[in-house]
Amino acid sequence: MKKEQVVNCQFSVWYPIFKKHTIKSLILPLPQNVIDYLLDDGTLVVSGGDNNTQHNQTNNSDSEEEDVQAPEFPEFNSKVLEAINTLGGCVFPKLNWSAPRDANWIALNSSLQCQSLSDIFLLFKSSDFITHDLTQPFLHSSDEDSPNPAINYELVLRKWSELLPGGEFRCFIKENKLIGISQRDYTQYYHHISKQEAQICHSIQEFFSQHVQYQFLDEDCEWDSGKVWLIDLNPFGEVTDSLLFTWEELTSGNSLSANQEEGDTAQQEGPVFRYTTSDVTVQPSPCLSYRIPRDFVDLSTGEDAYKLIDFLKLKKRQQEDSEEEVEEEVRQ
Numbered sequence: 001m002k003k004e005q006v007v008n009c010q011f012s013v014w015y016p017i018f019k020k021h022t023i024k025s026l027i028l029p030l031p032q033n034v035i036d037y038l039l040d041d042g043t044l045v046v047s048g049g050d051n052n053t054q055h056n057q058t059n060n061s062d063s064e065e066e067d068v069q070a071p072e073f074p075e076f077n078s079k080v081l082e083a084i085n086t087l088g089g090c091v092f093p094k095l096n097w098s099a100p101r102d103a104n105w106i107a108l109n110s111s112l113q114c115q116s117l118s119d120i121f122l123l124f125k126s127s128d129f130i131t132h133d134l135t136q137p138f139l140h141s142s143d144e145d146s147p148n149p150a151i152n153y154e155l156v157l158r159k160w161s162e163l164l165p166g167g168e169f170r171c172f173i174k175e176n177k178l179i180g181i182s183q184r185d186y187t188q189y190y191h192h193i194s195k196q197e198a199q200i201c202h203s204i205q206e207f208f209s210q211h212v213q214y215q216f217l218d219e220d221c222e223w224d225s226g227k228v229w230l231i232d233l234n235p236f237g238e239v240t241d242s243l244l245f246t247w248e249e250l251t252s253g254n255s256l257s258a259n260q261e262e263g264d265t266a267q268q269e270g271p272v273f274r275y276t277t278s279d280v281t282v283q284p285s286p287c288l289s290y291r292i293p294r295d296f297v298d299l300s301t302g303e304d305a306y307k308l309i310d311f312l313k314l315k316k317r318q319q320e321d322s323e324e325e326v327e328e329e330v331r332q
């Protein structure tokens, strides 16, 4: 995987090519002061346009704590709200490559569904995946000694869509060929997948040859197909989770086999389809293996009382907002 491939898998590069086959989305350039705010460690407080106070605490316990004003981004905030509105009021947020999938536990609705900039900030500031995009997007590139290409950071807002996890598959494309398909949510057993294996495989192959093959700048890429919608495109390489395959299998010249145990003997035309075949082995959710963010530890242990206060204030504000909405509706 070369740095150029990583650049080509940015949302704003592939979205215009596959617009017709994916979820409606809007892309907003991320101003530098917002990037700085997202990278500013030790603060959980989310700015959402209100005049709340932010407690900026350094890790050095001897140092003085200082109260600073929560940064506000009125211009950016109104652009984000306008975009959310255009997309129907609820969005799924991402940066150039990643969504804050590791942070949904912190959201009050335990979901990545956002309705405001403060919802987005809460997720982004708690996510290691977002920090990865901002600080080391070219990790694991094979040409690591070459200079890093310049990146224009972007906030991607996608119309919120209720996707069925059992209907998502990750497809691996090598040299313009679809070589492998893996159940995306491989920790679960879905009865319908084993029942409809041939049908699913056929629909994905058809979608691939009609809409994806030879369309992309790079020969090698990987995409997630929710039924026959394109959900996301990732670089073909270690930064991407290979799910029920291993990268060694995918990148070696040997042909793949349907099940890892079968070895290389089962030659077949078309892609290899892998899915979880029984529900006896319960596997933990992959995101559990990520380090618990410092903010969470502080919140749960009460170590940093300011974070807890900030969190409660945020919750109260959201409650008040929804109460106001209800009152408003009652008045109408």
Ligand SMILES: Nc1ncnc2c1ncn2[C@@H]1O[C@H](COP(=O)(O)OP(=O)(O)OP(=O)(O)O)[C@@H](O)[C@H]1O
Pocket: 023, 091, 092, 094, 097, 098, 099, 100, 101, 129, 158, 159, 160, 161, 162, 163, 165, 168, 184, 224, 231, 232, 234, 241
């Ligand atoms: N618009 C949407 N509305 C609701 N859920 C979505 C939406 N887009 C994606 N999702 C869900 O979130 C999951 C992750 O989305 P996506 O693949 O874009 O994130 P990612 O950070 O690029 O993940 P990865 O690193 O694995 O590629 C999807 O598999 C899907 O279940």
Ligand SMILES: [Mg+2]
Pocket: 097, 098, 232, 233, 234
């Ligand atoms: Mg991705």
